[in-house]
Amino acid sequence: MSKPYSYGTLAVVIPAFLIALAVRAEVTSHPVFIAVGCLPILFLIALFLNAKQSQEKLAAWFILGLAMVPWGWDLIGQISQGYLQMQIPREPYELLAIGSLQSIVLGLAFLRQTSRIRWAAMFSGMMLTIFCVVMVSRLQIAGVIYGIAFLQAMIIVWWLMGDYWQRLESRFVGPTETVGLGLRSGIIFLSLVLFGVATTIGLALVPQAYRLDGFLPTSGGERWSDDRAVSGLGEGNALVGAQDSADSFGPVDTDLFIEDKQPSLYDIANEAFGEAKLNNRFNKAASLDGAKIQMNHRKLAESEKSGREFNVVREQPVKRKKKLEEKHTHALIHYRGDIPARLATATFNSFDGERWTNKSTDAVATDRPVSLHHDTSGKPWIAVDQTYSAASSSYEKVAVRWLGLDSNRVTTPDRLSAVHIDRIDREDFFAWTQDDIIEMCDRDRIPIFTTLVMKCSTRPGPAIRHYRHPSDEAARSNEPTV
């Protein structure tokens, strides 16, 4: 007769559950939230165990309900954030999937323990541990997780032996003997040695991981990465941005400012070590006060590449810090937005029959004003189009991040309406050139890693200007026609 609460299955499942709990708590840094999130799981289990109806009929709904718990929490968080303006912590999608599996694993351990359910519980617990072990290599708790996982592997070995013997013992004929403790311990020891050798070989002889472009939508994909993603090709800014310390700087928005000798958009007075030393290369800068600044007296690594080459976790000081290598790229800019996109750095208005030229490209046109607006969240937007309205939603957002482009001209898409750089709330930073391009005034080039978010009007407008050939009489007037 099958029975619920098989202690062997619980012994396999509980380490997996704890590992997943620790990983979720570590990554989201909200253990209370995770603990509260587990309450519905325990409630569902208690409800299921007390159900008077046949448990076999309820099993599928029970498992489905458990799998939905983390997603339900995320939905509540989303609704609270959207409508109630409450900041409830949310998890990235892969952790939500881990949470679902975690609930299922625990639920399976409380189903009536038939052979198939027992195996499903053990296998799900094992897979949950595998997924978590793969995720934690850069976290501080990696050592503890590895230890628990190794312990769980030993429990699984013991469980497998017990399960096989349990399958047979009900149909033994002849003298019934049990496997002695010595033999069992010997098998465990043999497994230990084998696992040790296998782990060494696995880590020593295998190649480095390859990219899988655009495969995982949450964290592993180049095309569909999510802001809450933890790691992968398209790392999410929301979680990768440094909170307490930083070992490098790169194309990621953070709340932290690192002092550096390169030109910057920001200026912070620092009196920690006497008089402020002025930089000889002066550029227009926005002064900040009270911002987070991290003292740094060593060279920081540069990471110009996006994606997983930005090999840094900037959350807590990790135990084993390694010196990071600089990673360079040939890219001029990073662009985020719909593709194909046309980004202009110059326009030409004169054609002599052989080549296009532009007259007075260096002169700043002062007749087209720019103005400062603030959106509902208080972020400053420099409007370059007089019809811009901060409250309107008929704009498409694109973002450009500077890397190797040595110019002070903003590479703008068509129908640009407003520009935003974090904490830049002065309209004199931008101006129109005579050839209808936005540039940043009084500087040679836009600082590296600067991120510009731009709003472009989605209303239809003149996209391409048509010019006539000089041989045409109408073209001799040099007046463009739309």
Next chain:
Amino acid sequence: MQLSDRENRWLYGWKNLRRIGNHDFCPGLNRYAYWLKQPIGWFVSAAVVAMLLGLFGEAEAFAVAAVLIGLILLGMIWPWVAVQCVSAKLNWRRRRCEEGENLETTLDIVNRWPWSVWGLVVESDDAVVNGGEGQKESVSLASVPALSKSRFVWQATPQKRGEYPQRSSYLASGFPFGLWMARRPLVVEQSILVWPKTLDLGDLPSLGGSERSVVGTYIDRAGMDGDVIGVRPYRDGDSLRHVHWAQSARHDSLVVCERQSIARRNLHLEILPIAVESIGPSFDELREWFLRIGGSVARTFLSHHWSVQFKAERLNIQAEPGSQGLHRMLDELARMKWSSDVGGLAASATLDHRPGKAVNGNALRVAIADAATYRRYSLIDHFRLFRWIVVDRMHESSQELSSAKNVWFAIDVEQPIWSQLRSHWTGLCRKSLSPTTRTIHCLCDAE
């Protein structure tokens, strides 16, 4: 409780969804996929997932994959080594037995390894190599000592009729993890024939109202019953009761009376194919019950010196009274294999019973069928003289079966079948007696 149209539509949709979800769309590919259902398949899948994670995610996953592969290798190599020097022979003490009977089974094992072999499983037909009462799976052995010849003897309970072994038999081991079973062929010295379970129902129902209907009519062929038709010299084995003493004295040697013998009556018993899949027990199980009930009826008639013609699908046996005839019939029933072409058989059965194509004109004809087949066939002219035994799931609409004139009795498959058969048969025998005899029987029962 009546469901509304909308609820019925939902229910219908849900059932269809479940049917689609459970449908096997590619049965031909099952042999390539079903190994994944085994423990080894689960672990191989996990190792593949870990390797993919290592290839395209984090390199640490290779260590996990290596551990899993190590576990798989240990779980395969150990049992493979264990069974290499083990040989076994399976034997039964009898050639024939009946379903549900105890059958003494012997397994002789030789272990040539200098160490004990643990956790062996006998993989053969579960129907005959099980562990006896309530144990439907094949037996297993805890351990076989090192360098030894061991004999294991146990009582198996055959579950299903047939000639065994029907599949290759192996001695297997998955110790210590049970991930994969290593196998060695098992030698089976002789086959065993399992008859369908039958009951001797005792009396026969009185047929046609005459007492001759029960015992048969006498014919003037030399026998031991009826009137004296002549005398003959004594032969060894003749009973002294039959000695004609007056004639013996006259001839000064023993003379015995020669009497009439009973003319054998014929029973034509036919199991009709099931045209529609029944609700309740599985289709095959219902057919097996047809065979057991038919076998019981035939056996009872045989024991009363009737000749029995047993017909079921392509099987057509003519059994003569006596133990030899009974064994022959049961052997054939044990070996019989049902056809999988149910619809085709139903159609051919209809053609077989065209009017005018009578079988064994004077025989008592009995048919065993489910309710749907009874309704369909009883209208055919050929089946007009048949007595019917209906075996099916009895619901309200089937109640009229019990009262139908040509139906002997109806058995509900959801109730205990053997007790129903016995009580219905006894009732049938009593019902067919004369009113006076019935009263005497009732009085005896009351006392």
